[in-house]
Every structure is written in C-alpha cells, then in structure tokens.
Amino acid sequence: DGGITQSPKYLFRKEGQNVTLSCEQNLNHDAMYWYRQDPGQGLRLIYYSQIVNDFQKGDIAEGYSVSREKKESFPLTVTSAQKNPTAFYLCASRVGEGRLGTEAFFGQGTRLTVV
C-alpha cells in the first residue's frame, strides 16, 4: 500500500546524543515536511524539501538537520544542540510545488523522549 512510514514509533535519547528519525514515502511525492507537535501547541515546521537535494529551514530549525538524497526518504536528525527535544514528530509529503492544490499525507509519528 502507498503511504508514509515513520520509524521508530518511540525513541529515547540521552543527554548530548544525536538521534535520527526516519521518514519514507512510496507515493512518488516531491515535497516532504517535518513538524514538531507539543502538548497544547499547533504543529510547527522544522524543515521542508520541495525536491531531491534541496531543503529549507522552517520556523524552528535550530538544533535539527535533514538530508534529501533520495526522493522517497527525508530523515531528521535531532542534534545535541536541541535543548528541549522531547516532543511528537510528524513527517508529511505532498505532490509538489507545481501542484499546489493537492493534499498532504502524514505518517503516524515518532515520540521522542529525553532520558
């Protein structure tokens, strides 16, 4: 079935450690997004990518890094510079900027906790 797969579902990070969240899609979508969700707050954009080998910072990119080497993959690394990484992380994709009227699809999320 087509869709977006995020892994792992739960992730625990020690202080000072870098961790990478996986996001894979088989929808042949050009655009991919990473959002962070905190209790009582809306989704905030971390990074987005409109095409392979290109990505832009969102509103809260500090302490995060991404890569887009393949169309189907958009991994997010939470670095030790991110001081408050405990949150629910959501990955999304959509067809691309040439098709602005198309809908976005989301993965099931990764819950990251600092221990």
Next chain:
Amino acid sequence: KQEVTQIPAALSVPEGENLVLNCSFTDSAIYNLQWFRQDPGKGLTSLLLIQSSQREQTSGRLNASLDKSSGRSTLYIAASQPGDSATYLCAVISGTYKYIFGTGTRLKVLA
C-alpha cells in the same frame, strides 16, 4: 505572516448533534485549505481538501466550506458519533508552499 486560529479549542456534545468547527486565517492568498483528524498519539488523517477555487467539499457526514475573502472555513459534522471524538486541525498552504496549522479543536462526543 499567515496565522491560523481554530475556535473553539474544545467541544463536548451529546451523540447525534450536528456541530460546526471554525477555522480562520489572516492572509486570504491561500492555495488550499485542508482539514485533518488526529487521534491521541497518532498521526494526522486527511479529511477534506478545499482548493482555493472551490467553496466547499463533502465526504459522508462531513462538509467543509471555504470563504477566502473573509478568511474563514467551517467543518460541519452531521449526526455526531462517539467515534468522531478526536482533535480536528485545519491547515492552509500559501506562497511559501508551507502548511500552516491551527492549534486544533478537541472534540468529545458523549454516548
């Protein structure tokens, strides 16, 4: 800067009621507006997409309308059921191709 607001923040209704969720946005130059449902601890499920040239979309018991000029969208849920209990989010996409989300309406339908 585009801002999206959803009112009310929480809503509790008895089963069978028809209800309306509201979404407003500050910049009317949007390409589309999308309504999502989120169950606790889960990702977002797309409910309805309204393109900028459209006024409404329907799917089953759900109807979403869009008034770009006034910066408003409503999600109408007919004959609500306990299974409709979830958080409902609206999001708009505009010139920078980014989805901007509201903070959601947490709905509880009582049996």
